[in-house]
Amino acid sequence: xxxxxxxxxxxxxxxxxxxxxxxxxxxxxxxxxxxxxxxxxxxxxxxxxxxxxxxxxxxxxxxxxxxxxxxxxxxxxxxxxxxxxxxxxxxxxxxxxxxxxxxxxxxxxxxxxxxxxxxxxxxxxxxxxxxxxxxxxxxxxxxxxxxxxxxxxxxxxxxxxxxxxxxxxxxxxxxxxxxxxxxxxxxxxxxxxxxxx
Amino acid sequence: xxxxxxxxxxxxxxxxxxxxxxxxxxxxxxxxxxxxxxxxxxxxxxxxxxxxxxxxxxxxxxxxxxxxxxxxxxxxxxxxxxxxxxxxxxxxxxxxxxxxxxxxxxxxxxxxxxxxxxxxxxxxxxxxxxxxxxxxxxxxxxxxxxxxxxxxxxxxxxxxxxxxxxxxxxxxxxxxxxxxxx
Numbered sequence: 001x002x003x004x005x006x007x008x009x010x011x012x013x014x015x016x017x018x019x020x021x022x023x024x025x026x027x028x029x030x031x032x033x034x035x036x037x038x039x040x041x042x043x044x045x046x047x048x049x050x051x052x053x054x055x056x057x058x059x060x061x062x063x064x065x066x067x068x069x070x071x072x073x074x075x076x077x078x079x080x081x082x083x084x085x086x087x088x089x090x091x092x093x094x095x096x097x098x099x100x101x102x103x104x105x106x107x108x109x110x111x112x113x114x115x116x117x118x119x120x121x122x123x124x125x126x127x128x129x130x131x132x133x134x135x136x137x138x139x140x141x142x143x144x145x146x147x148x149x150x151x152x153x154x155x156x157x158x159x160x161x162x163x164x165x166x167x168x169x170x171x172x173x174x175x176x177x178x179x180x181x182x183x184x185x186x187x188x189x190x191x192x193x194x195x196x197x
Numbered sequence: 198x199x200x201x202x203x204x205x206x207x208x209x210x211x212x213x214x215x216x217x218x219x220x221x222x223x224x225x226x227x228x229x230x231x232x233x234x235x236x237x238x239x240x241x242x243x244x245x246x247x248x249x250x251x252x253x254x255x256x257x258x259x260x261x262x263x264x265x266x267x268x269x270x271x272x273x274x275x276x277x278x279x280x281x282x283x284x285x286x287x288x289x290x291x292x293x294x295x296x297x298x299x300x301x302x303x304x305x306x307x308x309x310x311x312x313x314x315x316x317x318x319x320x321x322x323x324x325x326x327x328x329x330x331x332x333x334x335x336x337x338x339x340x341x342x343x344x345x346x347x348x349x350x351x352x353x354x355x356x357x358x359x360x361x362x363x364x365x366x367x368x369x370x371x372x373x374x375x376x377x378x379x
Contacts, residue, residue, distance in 0.1 A: 008365050015368055016337035018315045019322070023231040025244065030222045033248055034215060037255040108249045149248050151256070 028138040032148060036108070039128060039135060039150050107152045107193045113137055113172075116144035117165045125159035125188075127152055132162045154194030160187075207264035210255070222251055225268060229275045235334045236279040238323040246278040253278070272349055276331065283327050321371040325364055328352075332360035333368070 113121050121137040127150065128134040137146035158180055161172040173179060177189025201209075201220065209217035226247065233243035254261075254271050261270050322330055335346045336357075343354045350357070 011369060012337045012365050015318055018318060019235055019338045023234045025226040025230040029226055030219055033222050033251045034219055036248065036252045037218065108252055110245060151252050
């Protein structure tokens with residue numbers, strides 16, 4: 001029995017040793033977290049959420065895992081192939097929520113935008129008062145890929161990206177999003193967060 | 198600023214000082230990022246889980262009853278985020294990760310020569326049941342005591358010992374299979 005335990009410990013040590021190598025969150029991590037919590041702050045994030053182990057039942061809607069970029073890039077080429085601005089695309093993957101959302105549920109939605117010529121990218125929507133510099137996307141470390149995660153309430157949200165490049169500043173709707181138009185014809189996009197009834 | 202204790206930073210954050218929360222983020226991000234990477238086997242999923250955990254922690258900061266133990270409280274949230282993301286991911290199709298990106302990432306992150314071992318071990322780890330993987334990582338990678346693990350996970354010490362034992366047995370099988378196949 002003791003021999004077996006010693007054998008297990010030796011094996012576990014051998015396996016675990018390389019797994020203890022340090023891992024570092026990327027250099028934009030802190031800034032992205034603070035952007036997300038600032039957005040939460042504007043929505044009254046300092047209010048306590050429901051008491052109890054609320055985090056045991058989180059529902060997250062996530063947009064566009066970066067690892068799907070190869071697939072998404074191919075898709076964007078199809079979507080934008082007839083346009084001259086093939087270089088620019090935003091991607092989205094909506095994961096189904098397991099249960100109906102409660103008002104206290106935090107939905108962290110990740111937005112990813114790809115533009116190899118962009119100097120800065122921000123996202124605007126009712127969630128940040130349509131302020132163009134309120135919610136910046138951060139370079140992910142992959143060429144031309146920008147992202148930000150934003151806590152959103154359940155429901156429908158309209159949004160657009162503001163992209164700055166050498167030619168100026170551009171309002172860009174998500175090419176893969178549900179298009180919506182205001183009274184002046186400006187196109188934005190819509191996303192539904194949470195369980196749609 | 199960086200020397201302030203967790204409790205002081207929590208109090209300052211609750212008084213509206215977001216920079217103090219930034220200090221807490223910097224203090225814990227790398228430690229918990231490693232845990233999330235080992236649990237999820239994917240740096241981008243780990244980034245999502247960890248970011249979500251920090252946002253949830255911020256929103257619930259008033260519920261942190263022992264700010265001196267902010268790190269342990271946050272750890273519980275990180276563990277739960279990894280469980281949630283892992284179980285959701287298991288329900289959907291495995292995503293396509295460009296192999297060269299993955300290799301490049303592993304190659305950059307780990308010392309020369311360790312990369313192949315790391316990939317093989319992480320691949321075996323990914324195949325464990327989630328509760329066994331969690332127990333193994335907490336015990337042997339994060340090097341926590343069983344009492345600390347019980348405090349964080351809510352599971353009993355006996356159950357955790359059994360999970361670690363089964364994780365070791367299964368890892369041994371998987372690695373032997375892998376090595377005999379090459």
